[in-house]
Amino acid sequence: MTKQKTKQILEALDKEYGVTKEGFVHETDWQLLIAIMLSAQSTDKQVDEALPDLWNTFPDMKKIVDAPVEEIENSIKSVGLYKVKAKNMKKCCEQLLQQHAGKVPVTIEELTALTGVGRKTATLFLADAYEIPGVTVDTHVFRISKRIGWAKGKNPVQVEQELMKALPKEHWNRINFQLIYHGRSICTARKSHCNNCILEKWCEKNL
Template sequence: MDKIAKVPHLREELDWLDQTYGVEKEGFFHQEHWQLLVAIMLSAQSTDKQVDEVLPKLYGRFPTVQEIAQATEEEIGEEIKSVGLYKSKAKHVKSCCMQLAEQYGGEVPTTIEELVKLAGVGRKTATLFLADAYGIPGVTVDTHVFRISHRLGWANGKNPVETEEELMRVLPKDHWNRINFQLIYHGRSICTARKAKCSECGLQAWCEKRVEKKQA
């Protein structure tokens, strides 16, 4: 059975997201895969702009994975102070780079199973990295994707892993990688956690949460 047919109006919803937010996300400043992984680690609870502003200086001071692995947490922290939770991120970045240098010869693993063994790398970070670095399809479920996919009726899993599995069954594979940044943008501007701006939303006609409110 066609995945599109499983969710009413899914094609219209995906077309609207493509037209509104685009199909490709501008990548973080980086030259090597370990730098991309670090950038994604720093992006948690921070904006892409905040992260991109610190990366040139960070990689200028520590141009190799071995050098950043040998740096102190304080030295790394000095370069990423404007990024949220910079102290804990500095600790994770150092530990992660030490693992890459000592256990993987400076190369970044290419599977989720190996990536999540790295310090500070969870399933969300691993999936994003594989998508951005190698184009490997995967659905990344953060708070925005979880919230909006449930509101739209695409999924009803109780946790991010269940929701990820549901979305991979529902969404066409060519939409997996881009659904994350599209719903992040939509969640920050329109479908916010505190109070959704339904009157401004191009998806309101198909939103299950909106329909439930009308029927109540």
């Protein structure tokens, strides 16, 4: 993978998908963290549909902690895996109140110690809340980055490290949503639509 090839791929992704992603509705850091937690294995549309009712019903963390889990479930039913996420939300808010005085921590280590917060969620939160550069690797990023030759790692952590070396830091935060959009519409896991792919001429899958 040459720097010139990487530059051309990044320019194509910027042109196709833009350089910024519209964020979830939130007023506080803890709401942003919860919204990102809800987005795992769900679409942005599903999460956006759930958030207004969620914030209206639970305007602060204590109300989530005090609520029966079934009540939380009812507010996020449009989201995938809502039963598991409702339990995680309740426990996460409890941890934030008891261990962090209601403040969301700002390190990967502290964030991933919270219930329901994995490395991807933590990195996305830090990027969205504080513009801290970081690469997040989900199934789409993992698959496409290997197909176009950016990475060869066998797990998300290895691919994350490879991408941080391959990509300019100013692209780290946006490569995730760009490749997610591309993976959902064009370079899918089941079937890649190469004839409609803006990255087709650089893809090692077709070489």
